[in-house]
Amino acid sequence: MSFAKSLALTFDKKFRGYFIVLLIVSVFLQLWPVFFTQPVRFALRIAICNVLLLLSVSAVYRYVPGKIITFILTLALTLNFAVAFSCWDIYQSEFNTVFAMSILATNASEAKSMFGLYAYLLPVVALYFVVTWYTVKSLSVNITPRVKFISVILLVLFMGWFAVTCFIKKKQDLEVYYPLSSRILVYTPLYTGAELIIAHRDNALAEQIIKADPHYPALQIHDTGIENYVVIVGESARRSNMQLYGFAQQTTPVEASFARNALVFSQAIAPASATVLAVPMILSNADPDHFTVDRLADNVVNIAAKSGYYTEWISAQGNSGKSNNYIVAIASTSAKHQWIQTRYDTDLLPALDEALKKPGRKVIFLHINGSHEVACDRYPESAAVLNTGDKYEDCYNNAIHFTDFFIGEVARRLQDSASSLLYFSDHGLEKNPELASLYMHGSRNPSKEAYNVPQFIWYSPQALENQKRRLGWVSEPWSTANNYSLMLSWLGIDTGTENCLSLLEHCYQPQSQIFVMDGGRHIFNYSQLRKNFSSPETAIPWRKAKSDSL
Known part of the structure; x- marks a missing residue:
């Protein structure tokens, strides 16, 4: 051996x-x-x-x-x-x-x-x-x-x-x-x-959405007199915590000053209580009953590019994972897309500055972290301007205030050009007194708080001078699932079919019922939900999404 x-x-x-x-x-x-x-x-x-x-x-x-x-x-x-x-x-x-x-x-x-x-x-x-x-x-x-x-x-x-x-x-x-x-x-x-x-x-999934490539045979673009469109996709902002909507603390002084040059939605309602479902429905032709590949492919990012706009997606959120898979698929249809690893939303501003240098008409999407949990981490110490002694309440309200500052910085960059800014939050949050951090996403048996969000369209002075715009307050309930239709009108895009879900069209009629979805894909009639998390729980009727939904 x-x-x-x-x-x-x-x-x-x-x-x-x-x-x-x-x-x-x-x-x-x-x-x-x-x-x-x-x-x-x-x-x-x-x-x-x-x-x-x-x-x-x-x-x-x-x-x-x-x-x-x-x-x-x-x-x-x-x-x-x-x-x-x-x-x-x-x-x-x-x-x-x-x-x-x-x-x-x-x-x-x-x-x-x-x-x-x-x-x-x-x-x-x-x-x-x-x-x-x-x-x-x-x-x-x-x-x-x-x-x-x-x-x-x-x-x-x-x-x-x-x-x-x-x-x-x-x-x-x-x-x-x-x-x-x-x-x-x-x-x-x-x-x-x-x-x-x-x-x-x-x-x-992303490849399916990109490859779906919907065709619009009668696509037309009308002159809106606006060169720069910016869409700020907010995160976890409760309408009830905003000064713009009557909150006692000065959480949104910038947005409050915008009211005279803006179309403000007083009862905007998100279609879902989670980012992964809400944002895709807001930006696309999908809705709670029809959350499908072909509907997601028919999105405003894609159609704006087909209409001749330069499109860019700039995000402070991740480009993968549970909260972002459908969103990334939609964002990937833009001419340029970038996900910036950052702690504070203001770090997106240099990328916005570069995007605004692009010649011609453009649509720039800014997907921010806003006031997502943990709210205390969403702003620098220097931005902690609200201090009532209630730590987590202050954290959340300071995060709302920091988002307001960010919106102001974006508007400042648009002020001297023919520009318009659309801001909305993806969903609201419920206030749970039993949690130390107070605020949480809506889950089973959600309340209206989980869906109540801010939304407004602001116009620069030049944009207001060159064409008449609709300004003021929209008093009736508005589902942000209809923002796809709204943005087509806002951008001056005509697909050749009636766009009566858009508030900016003459044929628009307010919806009698608005349906929303929770994280488990259960669909509710918004009007039947309890007012807030502390309201008594009741058996609320619900149904599941259609079988062909993702």
Whole structure:
């Protein structure tokens, strides 16, 4: 027997003798990045499933197919560990959809150039593979068939329980964003695969919307006398906390001064209580009953570009994930789109300055963080101008005030040109006295607070001089799901069909009923909702979205 072979056998026997230590080391390595990035309950689920997987596969290791299964499983576990460990070690972050999209979008050249960044991690990754392989090998020799059998049964029960739970939640529309496969993977040591599934689904959805490319055979553009259009897509702004709408504190002094040069909606109602549903419906021809690919493709960003406008999307929010997948798909139809990683919305202003330099007619979309939870983080310390002693109330109102300052900075840039600004919030927030932070998104059994939002169209002095504009207050309820139609009129775009959902058209008639959607895709008649979160809960009739909705 050769020396090398003898050494290998000796090494192999020593490994076999320490099967418990190997098992602990393998599981500990897999959990290493989890300890720093996830809750304890997440780590505990991963640990249990990991142990059961290794024990179960050891039952078939001695057979040739078993060794193949072991190799595939060990390789998959190693890849999961490598991805999670590199994200934690390099970026101090958990693996998320943004990273997953980057992986799916990379090519051979990019992968080669990035290899140097991760090369130093290879010894740790290789160590994990070796330890895990020998863990299974040693377990196959040192544990009894009875223990192996029990492990298989427990693994089936463990995975079965979570699979059934996830399936029930999916059927109840509690987690409509997450594919069932991704929800199940989250409970396993292959959890990074869940983000890859979501990223793949979101990429495919965006591609569908972009490829849908609706055709408008009678598309016409009328001269509006306006060169610069800016749309500010606000976030989590409650109308009742704004000075413009009668709030006692001076939260919106800039917007209050706009009233004489603006069309202000006194009862604007968002179509959904969550960003991921509300913004796409506001910007597209989709509505609570028809949230489909073809309707989302028929959006104002796309149609403005087809009408000859230069379009640009500038966002302080992310370009992936649960809150942004449909929005990113719509934004991607613009001539230029950029997502700026920033803490404060004012950091978008330099990008706006560059966009305004573009010649000709343009529509620029600014998607801000506004007063989204946690409101205390949405403005710099120097902007904490309101101080009543109620910390979280002050935080929220200061965030509203900072958004008002931002709007003022945008208007200042438009003041000396023929320009117009549309501002609206994606949805409102409910005030829950039982929460320390007070404000929250509307969920099951929502109140009207979750949908009550601000909206106005402001015109610069030059825009008011060159054409007559509709100004003043709109007193009747207005669904911002009709903003798609409103913006077509505002931009002077005619598709060749009647646009009677637009307040700016002669054929417009106020809606007798306005329907809204909660995060679980339940559709309510807005008028039947309770007034606010503190109002007594009642059984409110609802229906589900049409079967062809996403």
